[in-house]
Amino acid sequence: MEFKELGKSAQKIPVLGLGTWGIGGFSSRILRGDDEEVQALRSGLELGMRFIDTAEMYARGHSEEVVAKAVKSERENVFIATKVSPEHLSYNNVIKSCEASLGRLGTNYIDLYQVHWPNPSIPIAETMKAMERLVADGKIRHIGVSNFSVQQTREAQEALSKSSLAANQVEYSLVDRSIEEDLLPFAQKGHVTIIAYSPVARGQIPQGGHGERWRVLDQIASKYGKTRTQVALNWLIAKDDVVAIPKAASLPHVEENAGAVGWRMSAEDYEALSRAFR
Numbered sequence: 722m723e724f725k726e727l728g729k730s731a732q733k734i735p736v737l738g739l740g741t742w743g744i745g746g747f748s749s750r751i752l753r754g755d756d757e758e759v760q761a762l763r764s765g766l767e768l769g770m771r772f773i774d775t776a777e778m779y780a781r782g783h784s785e786e787v788v789a790k791a792v793k794s795e796r797e798n799v800f801i802a803t804k805v806s807p808e809h810l811s812y813n814n815v816i817k818s819c820e821a822s823l824g825r826l827g828t829n830y831i832d833l834y835q836v837h838w839p840n841p842s843i844p845i846a847e848t849m850k851a852m853e854r855l856v857a858d859g860k861i862r863h864i865g866v867s868n869f870s871v872q873q874t875r876e877a878q879e880a881l882s883k884s885s886l887a888a889n890q891v892e893y894s895l896v897d898r899s900i901e902e903d904l905l906p907f908a909q910k911g912h913v914t915i916i917a918y919s920p921v922a923r924g925q926i927p928q929g930g931h932g933e934r935w936r937v938l939d940q941i942a943s944k945y946g947k948t949r950t951q952v953a954l955n956w957l958i959a960k961d962d963v964v965a966i967p968k969a970a971s972l973p974h975v976e977e978n979a980g981a982v983g984w985r986m987s988a989e990d991y992e993a994l995s996r997a998f999r
């Protein structure tokens with residue numbers, strides 16, 4: 722596995738993590754038995770993807786419970802990121818949500834606690850004050866946000882007095898390049914880690930399509946003996962301060978995605994791919 726520093730901290734995190742939206746259910750709890758998903762997550766951990774991303778919102782908390790089953794006795798060796806929902810961003814609710822996530826995750830600390838979406842009706846300073854309280858109490862190790870614009874990220878940073886903002890989790894893939902306009906350069910300059918979500922464009926990249934861009938992707942994939950998905954993930958993690966969290970519900974997909982690390986394409990191929998998907 723390759724690692725990158727998380728934000729400006731000394732903490733190193735794997736460049737590929739395990740996404741859990743849909744694990745244990747989507748917007749409702751599915752309690753049909755989680756064996757397959759637990760197995761997929763465990764295999765991801767064994768393959769070195771020792772970074773799991775979840776949220777209190779996923780499957781109404783059941784996703785965190787599935788993560789707990791997968792991590793079990795290995796807690797110290799896994800970097801766990803979860804998120805507080807936008808309706809819970811008042812000081813007291815952040816503290817309450819964190820306690821509830823700790824309970825479901827079966828742990829006494831969260832490595833990265835992220836604000837899932839901004840909520841303009843609650844001042845970010847109030848939310849960040851609660852986040853710093855949680856750091857002081859040892860309940861969370863690092864503070865992050867998700868779906869924050871440059872301006873919102875700046876406001877979150879300015880609201881922190883003792884910690885620095887570690888990460889912003891946003892949509893980023895070959896297919897969705899919108900953060901390249903301003904957020905990506907801003908984050909790289911200030912060393913805020915970009916955690917790329919939907920990095921295989923919710924399945925669009927493996928399914929692919931026809932036309933010039935897909936031809937270029939296929940050509941590069943065959944040159945390096947890799948799949949479309951592996952090339953697309955490699956393209957992301959080759960960038961400074963960017964890590965990616967493809968969904969990890971299926972064992973074959975997790976195994977394939979792990980093959981996105983440990984190699985690099987040539988600068989020319991990298992550029993050709995960037996141009997093709999511009």
Ligand SMILES: NC(=O)c1ccc[n+]([C@@H]2O[C@H](COP(=O)([O-])OP(=O)(O)OC[C@H]3O[C@@H](n4cnc5c(N)ncnc54)[C@H](OP(=O)(O)O)[C@@H]3O)[C@@H](O)[C@H]2O)c1
Nearest residue numbers: 740741742918919920921922923924927967968971974977
């Ligand atoms: N912060 C946020 O607001 C936010 C929003 C969205 C997502 N996220 C996080 O980011 C993670 C990933 O995003 P995502 O789930 O939206 O999208 P994604 O990982 O880009 O795509 C998931 C889809 O791609 C398929 N897939 C994954 N790897 C594959 C492979 N190697 N070959 C073929 N198909 C493959 C999955 O199928 P299977 O289900 O069959 O494996 C699923 O249909 C989420 O799980 C979640 O943790 C965060």
